[in-house]
Structure formats: structure tokens, C-alpha cells
Amino acid sequence: MRFSVWSGCIIAALSIGSLPDNDSLSAAERSNAAEPSQPLKLLLKEMPKPRYNTPVPSLVTGRVVVQSPGKTSGVSGVSVSDGYSVVKTDSRGTYSLKPDPRAVFINVTRPAGYDVQGNWYQPLAQEVNFELQSSSEDENEFVFIHVTDTHVSSNPRSLQGLIRFVREVNGLTPPPRFVVNSGDLLNLHKALLGTPGQGHAAFRNYVGIMNHLSIPHYNVAGDHTDSCYRLDEFPRGDPRCAKPLYWEYLGPNFFSFEYGKIHFVSVDYGYHLGQRKLKVNGRLLDYPTLQVQPMHIKWLQQDLQQRSPGTFGVTTSEHDLVEYCPGFHQIAEQHDVRLQLVGDDHIVTHKTSPVPYRTRGALAGCWWNPKANQLCPDLSPQGYLIYHVSGEQMDCFYKGLGQRxxxxxxxxxxxxxxxxxxxxxxxxxxxxxxxxxxxxxxxxxxxxxxxxxxxxxxxxxxxxxxxxxxxxxxxxxxxxxxxxxxxxxxxxxxxxxxxxxxxxxx
Incomplete structure (x- = not known):
């Protein structure tokens, strides 16, 4: 495994993430940190949704094409998936896939050098086609943003950081190419308490604000994005339990995309299987099982195996997959996974082995505690990581929200x-x-x-x-x-x- 290319990123982020002296913040600093962001009107788009009551077809076929003046050409070697298995397009850009009975979407892996026209995922059907367009951007050198733990809810305080984040990212020059959010997008209860309406409101707030970004955003499902919506249809014990609301607003909870020489893979590690009961305030509650299940470990292996030649893997997940995905260390060694982008801990930290990961604080800080003064538990400011990629070399620094x-x-x-x-x-x-x-x-x-x-x-x-x-x-x-x-x-x-x-x- 070649982990040496990441050492610059790890060292840089460590030095920049050193702790602030919060007790001596000036009045100007406090005003800058606490200044409320002006509201954004929620920007909601019509997205593909599962066809819940439609039988899963025995076979899905389709084509991945690129349009040029007067010509439509198939694109070979592109991965297409149902979230359970992965196939490649042939020389004509065609594919055929036998979907898993539990599948709800067909999605295409964005290949380096192309942009997907329209949606990169669609509901299951007997025929599903995708169209690509050659990218005009240089993908050998680019910038992307890693954010995590936005913890959006219906509380107005939870929205202020995300609004400021969107405005800051849109103001960066040159603009980053995309944003990756590695989990805890929302602040829904892990035991699926609350109502479907509360889940819809939180998703609408998150998506409606993030859609103001001038660049794409890719998201990781996690235990705080799971909802009681459609529990009758997908009860505890079904690995899809609590995911439908995420599907309807953000799409598949297992997917990949490529940019430059990096093959990014998004992994959801939370399953409501009815196997983990915790007593909270005298009540016995059902909490999610935090371990990637065998069918999705198989998918992860296939996805990485099918990555484009010359690319290496970077996973995005709520937590370290070495701990929460059986066999991940071996998978990473076999398929050249060099870094994990994770969250959940709300601190700026990293691990260098066996599979390196980086946690980048939390955009939310601890908004639910006003006395925290927009700080994370390690006293880092609420913020996000900015990555610069040149070939296989990556550098990064942690930027405090609202701070230059x-x-x-x-x-x-x-x-x-x-x-x-x-x-x-x-x-x-x-x-x-x-x-x-x-x-x-x-x-x-x-x-x-x-x-x-x-x-x-x-x-x-x-x-x-x-x-x-x-x-x-x-x-x-x-x-x-x-x-x-x-x-x-x-x-x-x-x-x-x-x-x-x-x-x-x-």
C-alpha cells in the first residue's frame, strides 16, 4: 500500500488544526464567530424517487453515451450499479445488470474527464440510460471540500453554520470542484423517534440550503439521517429500514464517483436490524447496528475492483471502516485505498494506520449548546477541510467557519x-x-x-x-x-x- 503521498496532507492539517485560545477571544472575534447568517430561501429540486410498489425487473439494460455534434457514441468501461453489484459498460457503452430484489436505484459512477448530464441515478426500470459530457476542467489539479457533521434540524441555530458555509465556498477563487459531506448531515434521533414530518423538514432544510452551492455535493448517509418514514414498508430487520427519506432527497446511500486519479466511494455503515437495544432515561430503545453488512461489503469490493485503471481509492463514511467494516483493511490493501474521509467525532484528528483516515472537526460545532461559542469539543472552531490535489499528491488545511x-x-x-x-x-x-x-x-x-x-x-x-x-x-x-x-x-x-x-x- 502506498500511503506516503498523504503525509503532507496529514502534517499540514495537524499544524493548522491546533487549538485556539478561546478564553481570550476579542470582542471582534466573538462578533465574527456568532454573527447570524442571513437566511437563504430553500432551493428544492425535483429528484428521482424510488418506485416503491413496482416489482423489481429481472434484468436492467441500458447504455451510457456521450453526445458530440451530430453523433452519439457509447462510453466503454463505465461502472453501473444497483447498490448491491457493479457491472461495466462494453465497447458500445451498453450494460446489463440483474438487480438485487432489495434494490431501488440504478446509478452510474462518474468517470474522470466526464460530467453526468441530468441525474446520476434513476429509479429501477427495465431500461435505464445515462448521458455524459466531456468535462472542460483540468482534473490533474483541483480543489475539493470535505465537510461533516452539519447536524441540521428545524432549529434556526442549526441552519446558520450551513448557510455561512455555502456562501464561503461559493466565494472561493478558483472555485472548488465539489463538496463531500461525510455523515451526520441531520440531527434526527438515532432510535428513529420523532415523526416523518420532522424528517422531511430536516431534509428540506439541508438540501434546500446545500442546493445553493455552485458546485456538486456528495453526501454520506449516517445514523442521524435515518428516519421513521415508511417503517411499515421497511421495518427493523430489513437492511433498508430508515433509508427511504434519504433516498427521496439525496439518492443512493452506496455509490461512487471518480475525479482525476481518485475513485471516491460513499459507504453507509448504519442498519436498523433490531439487534441493539440501549436503555435511555429508563426507556429501552432500538439503536442502529453500526457495521457494514455482508451484501454491501461485497458491493464495496466489486466497486473498488471495477475502478478505472490508474485511480486509487478514497472512502467517505461516518466513521473509520477498519472498525466498522469487517475485512476493510484487507480490501484497502488489495484495492489501493489510501485515505478515509470520516466524521462523527467533532474533532480535528487523524490516524495513519492501518488505513489512514482524517476527521475534520464539525461544521455544526456544538450548536445545541450556546455556551460552546461555536467550538468543537477539542476547542477547534467549527469549520471544514479544503483539499488541493495535484496528480496523486494531496495537501489540505482546516478552515474555521467565518475565519480567514x-x-x-x-x-x-x-x-x-x-x-x-x-x-x-x-x-x-x-x-x-x-x-x-x-x-x-x-x-x-x-x-x-x-x-x-x-x-x-x-x-x-x-x-x-x-x-x-x-x-x-x-x-x-x-x-x-x-x-x-x-x-x-x-x-x-x-x-x-x-x-x-x-x-x-x-
């Missing part, structure tokens, strides 16, 4: 001795904008520009700590064009005696 400045070195609470370099970046600086720093909140000095990684300008400042009191000090960075200020508490340790203020704090 981040101190990336040193970490929170780091000891400083002698002369120390401290670094910060500014996202998409405006004309003439730069960064300044201060160690006392009064005397501001310019920081030195030292690099321009994607979407950012990186700055450095040298601080001579020998002239500072021993103990805690606050390093501040501000923009020359806005009122945004970021702070980091560090510790001066030159071997002298702590200042009276520091002794008093101790």
Missing part, C-alpha cells in the same frame, strides 16, 4: 525560549492586505510573507522572548484590512522567575 486568519505555529500553550518564529496564514488576502502581530496588544508590527500555499498567504514573525516576563503570554495576529484578530496563549520559559501577574494566576 489562523495561527499555525506554535501550538496552544507551547513553551518559548530565546528567539522563536511564530507563523500564521491569511486565506485569500485582499489587495494590499497583510498580517500584523503584537505580544502586548498595543504595539503592532508587520509579519513577513514567507509563502503562498493554495488559497493562503503564509506569514512569519520572530519574537525575542528574552525581553518578556516569564509565564503565559498572548500572541495576537490581525489583518491590516479588517477587524479580525486571532490570539494564541503561549508560555515564556527562559529560566527566570514568573512575573507577578503569572504568580497570581497560579
Amino acid at each position: 486568519i489562523a495561527i499555525v505555529w506554535h501550538r496552544y500553550g507551547a513553551p518559548l525560549t530565546g528567539q522563536e518564529k511564530i507563523q500564521a496564514y491569511l486565506v485569500q488576502p485582499r489587495s494590499g492586505e497583510s498580517l500584523e502581530f503584537s505580544v502586548n496588544g498595543e504595539d503592532w508590527q508587520p509579519m513577513q510573507e514567507i509563502g503562498k500555499p493554495f488559497y493562503r498567504t503564509l506569514y512569519s514573525a520572530t519574537v525575542d522572548t528574552r525581553g518578556l516576563p516569564e509565564g503565559m503570554m498572548t500572541f495576537q495576529v490581525r489583518s491590516t484590512a479588517t477587524d479580525e484578530v486571532r490570539k494564541r496563549t503561549l508560555v515564556v520559559m527562559n529560566g527566570g522567575s514568573p512575573s507577578p501577574a503569572t504568580r497570581a494566576q497560579n
Whole structure:
């Protein structure tokens, strides 16, 4: 397995995801973090829906074609799936597939270099065709967004972060190519409490806001997106239980797509099988079984095996599939899966083995607790990861929602001795904008520009700590064009005696 290409991404995201000094947030910072987003009118589109009461055909046939002036040509080697098995189109672009009796959709895997015209999935029928169009974008180098844990509900507070996210992403230049949301899109109850109407309202809010994105968004089903809708038709014990509402708004809960040299696979690991009962507040509730089931492990193996030559795998799921998908380590080794994009934990973290994964905090932060001040449990700001891909190399950084400045070195609470370099970046600086720093909140000095990684300008400042009191000090960075200020508490340790203020704090 070749995991080395990801080391740059892991190191970069770790340094940038270091903890903020929330206790010393300025008034401007607090205003910036808490400022409510202006509402967006829900933008709802008519999407393909399952034909619930129609018998599953014994065979589905169709063609994947590309249109050119005066000519329709079949596209060979394209994967088509029902979520249980995967087939490839032949030299004429035709395919035939025997659908599983439990299947509800037929979907096409977007091949690199093409865009799907119309919908990439359709309800089961005896004939299902798809049309592609050659992409005009360079797919060797591109940017995409990884967001997770949006936790949308009918509570207005739950919508503010998502609205701001959509506006921020639409404002990035050059624009990212797509967004991947790796789970907990909604805040529905895991034990399927509530009503179908509440589920519809949450999905309408999420989809209606995300549809304002100027780029495609791909989503992962998870335990907080499961709903009691159509429980009579798909009761507990049926692996499709609680999924119909997701299908109706977002489509298949197992699918893949390709972009550049990456084959992305979306995996749902939650099943309401009636096998996991938990006592909550004196009530015995049915919670989902969190383990990918055998028929979908088989699908995952087939999907990865059928990926286009020269591509490698990246999975998107709510949690680490090494823990929740039996045999995933071996599948990843066999099919060159190099990274998992996951969520659920609401922290910025990563794991490098056996199959690397990255968790990117949570866009929601902890909105249900106003005292959390839009922070995640590890004190990272609510936010998202931005990935830059060049060939097989990937780099990324964590962007706080509503924030353009981040101190990336040193970490929170780091000891400083002698002369120390401290670094910060500014996202998409405006004309003439730069960064300044201060160690006392009064005397501001310019920081030195030292690099321009994607979407950012990186700055450095040298601080001579020998002239500072021993103990805690606050390093501040501000923009020359806005009122945004970021702070980091560090510790001066030159071997002298702590200042009276520091002794008093101790």
C-alpha cells in the first residue's frame, strides 16, 4: 500500500488544526464567530424517487453515451450499479445488470474527464440510460471540500453554520470542484423517534440550503439521517429500514464517483436490524447496528475492483471502516485505498494506520449548546477541510467557519525560549492586505510573507522572548484590512522567575 503521498496532507492539517485560545477571544472575534447568517430561501429540486410498489425487473439494460455534434457514441468501461453489484459498460457503452430484489436505484459512477448530464441515478426500470459530457476542467489539479457533521434540524441555530458555509465556498477563487459531506448531515434521533414530518423538514432544510452551492455535493448517509418514514414498508430487520427519506432527497446511500486519479466511494455503515437495544432515561430503545453488512461489503469490493485503471481509492463514511467494516483493511490493501474521509467525532484528528483516515472537526460545532461559542469539543472552531490535489499528491488545511486568519505555529500553550518564529496564514488576502502581530496588544508590527500555499498567504514573525516576563503570554495576529484578530496563549520559559501577574494566576 502506498500511503506516503498523504503525509503532507496529514502534517499540514495537524499544524493548522491546533487549538485556539478561546478564553481570550476579542470582542471582534466573538462578533465574527456568532454573527447570524442571513437566511437563504430553500432551493428544492425535483429528484428521482424510488418506485416503491413496482416489482423489481429481472434484468436492467441500458447504455451510457456521450453526445458530440451530430453523433452519439457509447462510453466503454463505465461502472453501473444497483447498490448491491457493479457491472461495466462494453465497447458500445451498453450494460446489463440483474438487480438485487432489495434494490431501488440504478446509478452510474462518474468517470474522470466526464460530467453526468441530468441525474446520476434513476429509479429501477427495465431500461435505464445515462448521458455524459466531456468535462472542460483540468482534473490533474483541483480543489475539493470535505465537510461533516452539519447536524441540521428545524432549529434556526442549526441552519446558520450551513448557510455561512455555502456562501464561503461559493466565494472561493478558483472555485472548488465539489463538496463531500461525510455523515451526520441531520440531527434526527438515532432510535428513529420523532415523526416523518420532522424528517422531511430536516431534509428540506439541508438540501434546500446545500442546493445553493455552485458546485456538486456528495453526501454520506449516517445514523442521524435515518428516519421513521415508511417503517411499515421497511421495518427493523430489513437492511433498508430508515433509508427511504434519504433516498427521496439525496439518492443512493452506496455509490461512487471518480475525479482525476481518485475513485471516491460513499459507504453507509448504519442498519436498523433490531439487534441493539440501549436503555435511555429508563426507556429501552432500538439503536442502529453500526457495521457494514455482508451484501454491501461485497458491493464495496466489486466497486473498488471495477475502478478505472490508474485511480486509487478514497472512502467517505461516518466513521473509520477498519472498525466498522469487517475485512476493510484487507480490501484497502488489495484495492489501493489510501485515505478515509470520516466524521462523527467533532474533532480535528487523524490516524495513519492501518488505513489512514482524517476527521475534520464539525461544521455544526456544538450548536445545541450556546455556551460552546461555536467550538468543537477539542476547542477547534467549527469549520471544514479544503483539499488541493495535484496528480496523486494531496495537501489540505482546516478552515474555521467565518475565519480567514489562523495561527499555525506554535501550538496552544507551547513553551518559548530565546528567539522563536511564530507563523500564521491569511486565506485569500485582499489587495494590499497583510498580517500584523503584537505580544502586548498595543504595539503592532508587520509579519513577513514567507509563502503562498493554495488559497493562503503564509506569514512569519520572530519574537525575542528574552525581553518578556516569564509565564503565559498572548500572541495576537490581525489583518491590516479588517477587524479580525486571532490570539494564541503561549508560555515564556527562559529560566527566570514568573512575573507577578503569572504568580497570581497560579
